Amino acid sequence: MTERIVVVGAALLDGGRLLAARRSAPPELAGRWELPGGKVEPGETPEQALERELREELGVDAEVVERVPGEWPLKAPYILHVWTVRLRPGSAEPAPLEDHDALRRLAPDEIWDVDWLDQDVAAVREVVARLRSTEAC
Numbered sequence: 488m489t490e491r492i493v494v495v496g497a498a499l500l501d502g503g504r505l506l507a508a509r510r511s512a513p514p515e516l517a518g519r520w521e522l523p524g525g526k527v528e529p530g531e532t533p534e535q536a537l538e539r540e541l542r543e544e545l546g547v548d549a550e551v552v553e554r555v556p557g558e559w560p561l562k563a564p565y566i567l568h569v570w571t572v573r574l575r576p577g578s579a580e581p582a583p584l585e586d587h588d589a590l591r592r593l594a595p596d597e598i599w600d601v602d603w604l605d606q607d608v609a610a611v612r613e614v615v616a617r618l619r620s621t622e623a624c
């Protein structure tokens with residue numbers, strides 16, 4: 488069986504805005520925008536991995552809420568799973584501490600203003616569809 492390594496990405500939603508992060512490395516990904524997160528390490532649940540990655544990369548105390556249905560292939564052997572996330576009360580505001588050099592909080596009509604990684608576009612589209620349906624409730 489082919490090995491698959493899950494990369495967890497955060498749809499960090501705040502006041503109807505989605506947090507996007509601009510990668511600073513490696514060179515082939517630098518300057519493109521992504522959902523912050525990273526690889527699930529052996530022995531971790533996806534939720535633990537995502538909370539750890541967000542603490543390391545953004546300095547926040549985040550709570551994973553729920554999985555966005557779907558999975559998106561990245562460069563083999565990676566596969567992207569996305570979870571909605573919110574900040575716990577008292578958390579610091581996100582800052583680009585590691586792996587990123589800029590952050591943006593995108594309103595629904597700004598989502599496509601940034602140059603998302605090609606492989607993230609379908610995942611972001613799914614996040615936006617859910618954001619819109621939540622707003623409609």
Ligand SMILES: Nc1nc2c([nH]c(=O)n2[C@H]2C[C@H](O)[C@@H](COP(=O)(O)OP(=O)(O)OP(=O)(O)O)O2)c(=O)[nH]1
Nearest residue numbers: 494496521522523524525526561562565604606607
């Ligand atoms: N975090 C994240 N990684 C992504 C996304 N889209 C995408 O292709 N990737 C790729 C970049 C990397 O090749 C791989 C894992 O990302 P990473 O570098 O953030 O993972 P990590 O923090 O665990 O990595 P490491 O530096 O500890 O090795 O997934 C995305 O939306 N979020």
